[in-house]
Ligand SMILES: Nc1ncnc2c1ncn2[C@@H]1O[C@H](COP(=O)(O)OP(=O)(O)OP(=O)(O)O)[C@@H](O)[C@H]1O
């Protein structure tokens with residue numbers, strides 16, 4: 001049970017995942033405490049999205065365990081994962097909006113699933129969430145009519161509208177202009193400060209990492225290569241990490 | 254040669270097993286009362302209501318041509334009066350259900366597989382799960398319920414139009430005596446034949462919905478994968494309908510014997 005406050009909200013132990021013939025994760029350990037924002041960095045294709053999908057049990061590990069608020073979710077059957085998933089929200093890399101629904105219906109969906117029936121309350125919460133991502137007025141649009149960045153923000157709004165205690169963000173600012181990115185970074189920070197949301201943020205955006213991260217995890221070759229604070233990351237002299245931060249490809253000129 | 258045969262038998266068995274699991278999950282959800290009636294209504298309108306045109310046209314023209322052919326053959330033997338019952342029995346028992354099944358497989362099965370397959374590869378199904386919704390409850394249960402209700406009705410509609418068209422061709426065009434046609438048709442068609450049509454319609458509905466949902470849920474990434482799902486669904490549904498129809502006819506002959 002979620003007993004002591006020291007129990008990490010998210011705990012990943014020795015997680016391994018094989019997809020096809022490829023060992024994507026080769027033993028990842030991760031702990032995120034309540035109210036903390038953990039930023040996950042790593043090269044494209046190194047398994048960041050796969051890691052997030054394990055935390056919300058969309059994928060099953062080959063071996064290893066995932067615990068949410070101290071409760072192991074690794075072996076739970078789908079129907080019992082319902083309660084866990086109510087606590088954890090996920091923003092998909094592709095936004096994954098329901099394309100048969102309008103923006104408003106997309107946002108109302110998680111609320112209705114939580115049993116909220118009052119249309120006034122739903123309307124209020126939807127408007128509030130759209131306001132957060134600066135998309136008021138887009139309620140009746142269909143997802144295919146939105147730009148990539150707008151879709152991302154609607155996805156973000158759909159993730160936060162149900163007020164999960166824990167949010168997994170898969171590249172929240174990719175494809176957004178610098179100003180919108182900044183407002184998303186502030187939003188992530190605000191959610192954490194105000195309602196003490198626990199988050200994992202996968203990103204390629206160093207601004208997001210430095211702005212939002214309490215702790216930083218760097219994935220490399222299926223393992224946690226570095227774990228520490230923002231300052232420790234900045235101070236690192238490891239070439240794998242400095243190349244990544246400064247965006248050097250490592251090819252000699 | 255033998256190993257290839259063994260392997261395909263094995264993969265066929267595991268395919269059947271997976272479809273059976275999907276059916277079990279669906280029936281389980283239905284028994285738990287997890288039916289979203291609003292979605293069921295939407296699907297009945299989408300799949301049942303909007304299949305009426307294609308099903309009734311199919312029925313009408315099959316009935317018409319069938320009545321004509323029967324007349325051409327039976328007229329030589331002076332058995333004009335048998336045209337009504339022959340058309341009616343074969344439509345109720347075989348042609349009506351099978352043709353409706355094939356048409357609905359093409360229209361509805363393809364749509365189901367394409368829609369669910371697209372949702373799969375665009376992570377919408379993962380998004381449903383992440384929001385605490387079982388994809389089976391949300392996607393399969395409403396479609397299954399809707400088609401199990403609609404298919405028997407569509408079969409009856411198909412047969413109905415075929416009989417009207419058959420009556421028209423036989424009596425109005427070819428000159429079979431109207432009283433003969435109707436009286437004999439009524440005498441040789443009974444509740445069992447209707448039950449026969451309804452049961453087959455129901456079973457074909459089950460086949461279409463589960464095979465198509467399965468193809469959608471297991472669609473592979475990319476445009477090719479999504480494109481293959483509906484084709485695969487239609488082929489598999491059609492073959493399954495034709496093959497199971499043969500066995501159903503034998504089975505139903507025991508339950509609803511011909512008097
Ligand atoms: N469903 C899947 N089946 C097979 N392989 C997969 C699947 N999903 C991901 N992979 C593989 O796992 C590896 C990690 O994928 P993942 O999506 O986690 O990368 P990522 O770190 O999120 O990259 P990016 O930053 O580009 O989003 C990739 O090499 C990918 O090919």
Ligand SMILES: [Mg+2]
Nearest residue numbers: 048049093170
């Ligand atoms: Mg990714």
